Amino acid sequence: MFDLVLDRSSVVHGVGGVTEGFRTSRGTWLRIEQRLTWRLKSAAWVGLEAASTIENVPIPGWFQSTTWADPARDLVWRADEVEFVASPSVRSAGGLEAAKALPTTWWAGMRSSLKALSEHKTERVGVSQDHLTLRIGQVFEGVDTTVDEWATAHADLHWGNVTVSGLLIDWADWGLAPRGHDAATLWQASLPDPQLLAQVEAEFADDLQTRSGRLSQLMHCANAIRIADRRGTETPFSAPAKVEAEKLLVDLRG
Template sequence: MTGSLPIAAQVDLRRQPVEDVLARVEQALHVRLDRHALVRKRRSLGSRTEQGTWVRIERRGFERIGPQGWNGTEAAAVLQGVTMPEWYQGVAWRERGEPVMWRADELELMTSPSVGRSALVLDDPGLPDAWWEALNGSLDALAAQRTPRLATPDTVTITQEQVTQTLAEAFPGLADTEIERWAPAHADLTWANVMGPEFSIIDWEDWGMAPRGLDAATLWGNALAVPTLADRVRQERRADLESRDGKLMSLFFLSKIVGSSSYEGDPLLAPARSEAERLVGELQPTPGR
């Protein structure tokens, strides 16, 4: 994104009046939203409909929308072999007088809840083997496909320059941070975006090409407070996480935990520091070679 774009005012949808937005979505998509079960997050809303579907609504500033547009959920509908909600229809509009876009997508309603109430988990969810088989099948199928889209984790387009800068700031001892392989990724594979015990992956607005291992590293990193779960992720996604790119992506994730914005109350901090030390050591060239 260029620096000339105006910056949208920050709005927290958990506290902002949203009735006008809900009414507009209902009229555009010809649905009735369940106000009593409305899920409100900082920049998104979600609700069941009377038709037994799910509608996700998001507000995003122009500075967070790249040239590829902002239709990731719709674009993901063509992916083959990935377990996700079926996409039915969508609508987007500009907030009048503001550098802000709104988007609403109507999707299949998943019967299982999110594995985690937030990005990370603090207890082992006890997922069945079939769940892990479905995870592996979906991530392998996703990585085998091709797309002109670029992933936007945390709504920021991921690039080699960004990876290099992020890792240099957090781990200045790393000599080589060049990514060797890029592949399609969900780009926000947290425990809040995977359902269980019946597996599926939700929230595809930021998917696209990314360094190999980004998704595995994100899921693994958000499980570090539960060692048995983190170990299971490493076991299941070993090929990704033990690759050089996967190690770099693991450090890319860990940089958010152990970097300048770290805080001592974070349940991920202690294991993240230990894992970061291990990974940096593994990526350093052997002396004399």
Template sequence: MFTAPGPAVRDRMLSARGHACALLGLADTVGGEVWGYAGRTLSGVVRTSTGVAWLRLVSDPQGKSGGKLWEGPREAERAVPPAVPRPRLLGLGDWSAEGWDYRAEHYEFVATPPVAESPVLHPLHQDADLPDTWWQGLHQALAHLALVRTGRQAVREQYIRRRVPEFTGVTPGEITWTTAHGDLHWANLTGPELTLLDWEGWGTAPLGYDAAHLYLHSLPVPDVAERVRKEFAHVLGTPAGRIGELTACTEILQAAERVPFYAELADGVRQYLRRL
């Protein structure tokens, strides 16, 4: 999803992946590196005695691991019902080495690919012509997720109160909270068979937050963006969902300073804010 980091980080993470495979009894494969932002995570296909699986490796400076993102996948495995389609977490392994903390997460393999390689749809090479059953499945998944009771926060109220006025000029009023995926975009959704990937950031968020993120990540492909607005018309553009929309816009505009594909999306987000 992101470009590979510099040689030092890449070599360190590849070495750690080899250790993770030994720790969890997996066999490493060559190539297929899927990198997170700044090389914090490295994911890819591995082999087991019965077939293929998926390994996600997370790293943080020693002593700074833990917290929401670190624990999200394990807590999702415990709390999110099977009615929400997601890869099952099969095993975990933690260790520290040379100033870094690592967590290896062993998942079942999901054969259906993500709808897009990037979080943001691209008009030249992305095809999101998804069947009606896919959209129905997404509605059902988010409805089941909304019922999950959790103390986790996908977005903190303090962030909303401070950053939304800064980036949008709007002072938020009362917030209607729900449980959300927290990072709903096209690289975290598979199709045509639906699976929701990447559960590190799930938790409570303003109503409409997930739908707004999916809409904003669709802006470069107007037909898909319009389909998202149609599917989520019960929250997008409504008073109840407005803070969720403002929060999603704020996060993208803030990230535009450091993430190239969000920088490209920023003008469209600002135009949407003016309409909103």
């Protein structure tokens, strides 16, 4: 369909084995995804294509896509040709240590990107009120989880989805979310490192100190605690999440 030759040696497998990515003969990147047919209603199926309409946010260019049915396996496949991103993600460049080494220009650029993204009009939903209420309620009682500010968000902004050059990648889940949700996601991804955590709190204070930002942080704490409970052992994220949650609860219950 695309008249491309794939560099098989460049393959990158996504989490769970449902996606693969390849360098192409055109110098682009081809992302291939499979889904069970009953999951096609998910907005994530067209997230990358839909994100191409967002302005003033550094997003890899999207060029074309195609889909095809695989009834023998009850699957549908999708392929997207996008701009090849040479800059590594912060996670692959060194994780939390690489994040602490990011220059002030990177943080300023990220604040600008998230502000522009927050103002983009969309009907997509990244994090719903029901989802936030459910996740917080599974761990913490007596919290009014009503969100009072909503904004468009990437909705999965951990250190694996931002590059050292400031590009935002993996746009499957973007849509409306509580204000500050993206900053809270970076905050949660930084929990094991107090120095980095403090920097994220300072850089995104305007959003994180809002009611919606604190609720987003508490939801991420709940998720970290739930994962540890399910595994039966603490994780690098769950122990600091419990400490931070207590601080958040004082404010949110007050």
